[in-house]
Amino acid sequence: MFNKVTIIGMGLIGSSLARIILKKRLAKTLIAADTSLDVCKKVHDLGLAHIVTDQLLQAVEDSDLVVLAVPVGAMKSVAERIAPALKDGAVVTDTGSVKMAVIEAIGPHCRPGVDFVPGHPIAGTEFSGPEAGFAELFENRWCVLTPLPDTSIRSVEKVTKLWEEAGAMIEIMDPAHHDLVLGITSHLPHLIAYTIVGTATELEDDIKSEVIKFSASGFRDFTRIAASDPVMWRDIFLNNKAAVLEVLQRFSEDLTALQKAIRQGNGDYLYDVFTKTRAIRKQIVQIGQAE
Amino acid sequence: MFNKVTIIGMGLIGSSLARIILKKRLAKTLIAADTSLDVCKKVHDLGLAHIVTDQLLQAVEDSDLVVLAVPVGAMKSVAERIAPALKDGAVVTDTGSVKMAVIEAIGPHCRPGVDFVPGHPIAGTEFSGPEAGFAELFENRWCVLTPLPDTSIRSVEKVTKLWEEAGAMIEIMDPAHHDLVLGITSHLPHLIAYTIVGTATELEDDIKSEVIKFSASGFRDFTRIAASDPVMWRDIFLNNKAAVLEVLQRFSEDLTALQKAIRQGNGDYLYDVFTKTRAIRKQIVQIGQAE
Numbered sequence: 001m002f003n004k005v006t007i008i009g010m011g012l013i014g015s016s017l018a019r020i021i022l023k024k025r026l027a028k029t030l031i032a033a034d035t036s037l038d039v040c041k042k043v044h045d046l047g048l049a050h051i052v053t054d055q056l057l058q059a060v061e062d063s064d065l066v067v068l069a070v071p072v073g074a075m076k077s078v079a080e081r082i083a084p085a086l087k088d089g090a091v092v093t094d095t096g097s098v099k100m101a102v103i104e105a106i107g108p109h110c111r112p113g114v115d116f117v118p119g120h121p122i123a124g125t126e127f128s129g130p131e132a133g134f135a136e137l138f139e140n141r142w143c144v145l146t147p148l149p150d151t152s153i154r155s156v157e158k159v160t161k162l163w164e165e166a167g168a169m170i171e172i173m174d175p176a177h178h179d180l181v182l183g184i185t186s187h188l189p190h191l192i193a194y195t196i197v198g199t200a201t202e203l204e205d206d207i208k209s210e211v212i213k214f215s216a217s218g219f220r221d222f223t224r225i226a227a228s229d230p231v232m233w234r235d236i237f238l239n240n241k242a243a244v245l246e247v248l249q250r251f252s253e254d255l256t257a258l259q260k261a262i263r264q265g266n267g268d269y270l271y272d273v274f275t276k277t278r279a280i281r282k283q284i285v286q287i288g289q290a291e
Numbered sequence: 292m293f294n295k296v297t298i299i300g301m302g303l304i305g306s307s308l309a310r311i312i313l314k315k316r317l318a319k320t321l322i323a324a325d326t327s328l329d330v331c332k333k334v335h336d337l338g339l340a341h342i343v344t345d346q347l348l349q350a351v352e353d354s355d356l357v358v359l360a361v362p363v364g365a366m367k368s369v370a371e372r373i374a375p376a377l378k379d380g381a382v383v384t385d386t387g388s389v390k391m392a393v394i395e396a397i398g399p400h401c402r403p404g405v406d407f408v409p410g411h412p413i414a415g416t417e418f419s420g421p422e423a424g425f426a427e428l429f430e431n432r433w434c435v436l437t438p439l440p441d442t443s444i445r446s447v448e449k450v451t452k453l454w455e456e457a458g459a460m461i462e463i464m465d466p467a468h469h470d471l472v473l474g475i476t477s478h479l480p481h482l483i484a485y486t487i488v489g490t491a492t493e494l495e496d497d498i499k500s501e502v503i504k505f506s507a508s509g510f511r512d513f514t515r516i517a518a519s520d521p522v523m524w525r526d527i528f529l530n531n532k533a534a535v536l537e538v539l540q541r542f543s544e545d546l547t548a549l550q551k552a553i554r555q556g557n558g559d560y561l562y563d564v565f566t567k568t569r570a571i572r573k574q575i576v577q578i579g580q581a582e
Binding site: 011031038047073097100121122124140142144151170181182184185186187188189190191192193194195196197198199200201202203207210211212213214215216217218219220221222223224225226227228231233238241244245247248250252254255258259262263267271272273274275276277278279280281282283284287288290 | 364392413415417432435439457471472473475476477478479480481482483484485486487488489490491493494497500501502503504505506507508509510511512513514515516518519521522524525526528529532535536538539541542543545546549550553554556558561562564565566567568569570571572574575578580581
């Protein structure tokens, strides 16, 4: 499918994609690049690429496809560093969870002749690093592409084929709309989970140990989400500020209303809200996204 | 183990316990009682008890053990109704998720000679009703007992043995302390999940359908929790008001601090919180309550 592919950033996402490219022989040469020597060593030991290097500039020379799988906050500096070595006709794509900020960070560094296809494979676990990746990570998961007005259809097709080979389903979306939808479905839930688990970290030691002991009653589900990579999530919140603050505002209003209902003993209000939420779950089960 | 056991309330918890009592032959006679004729019919068709009835008073006559597995808000009226028929030496226990309010509701209706052992098996799913129960529900889960000063040790032992037969681990606790710990580990997480899913129900239709479509990115985990039984949860919040409002206050303060950090672009603060929360997950994994 490709002559030469370079993946920059060999964490959970980058290393999972590398496993797929090797397994399905989607590139004659796969180059894995990471600025961390520790990560490079692990990638080498795991045999996840033909060439492993911490030299980003050399890594992208002659590459047909360059995948940026670094935290959102690192996209700009990586794009700056690799820009001089990108060949004419190269396609650049990324895996960032935020699209508007990433387009601003990468777009200006793709000169005419280099095509940028912003992308976001919606997949992940609470584990990080090259050893956490696996080839099935993207199976039956969505991958959103948010092409720019001047992105060529051919480049979008190339990136589409790559993710389809990984087992993903493709959705084309406007980048601002992507950031709002993911703000609701992903960023707000993570912020809330981080908050509730953070609240628990500040409890007195004896209560904290009991909270851990009896975590299975609901709290445990939040700890899984709140165990996600801290750098990745710090960058997401810093780079999707407007959408996150907007949905957080709506959430806070709704929480205040429930708080008031509890204080006033308004059981009808509580029952009404709790019944509506059950219907949403049913719809998710119906479309096959849950059991 | 028992001559005659009566379970009142044949929902998820009551029907799971009934399955265990029949399977392990823990009672010569098992009586299942429920005020809903619809539930009684299902229980009869599923063969979950020797006798099925909607007459609560007759159901407890001569019973050695009476298990109240109704929503917390129904405990008082059920205790009132059955009190005249409880035999001397009978043990009454319950499965309510709140203990202080349930002790106030049931305690006064247990005359001298009738022993009340307040209990809370910490187990459940998002499904409700007698058809949702299963005999393995309590395996390796905690069951908290909060005996009163005048509860006899023999009665506590009887209830302990019942839950141990169900595969549960027993923890003895002060009822007020139980309500605070569960307020943090269970009630607050459920309230937050209900809120966030409730916020989504009020979105415009086109965004709502996308939220459902891309729910796997975090939101989906909340919908499972927010699909729990509305009556049960309404009653929990109405009956554990003080503890829930207290932990909610702490949560709101922490959320406001994170919101401010996002607004101000304070990445260090976010990174610090997100790193601490990861450690809590590790402890839960270490004690074998998660993978």
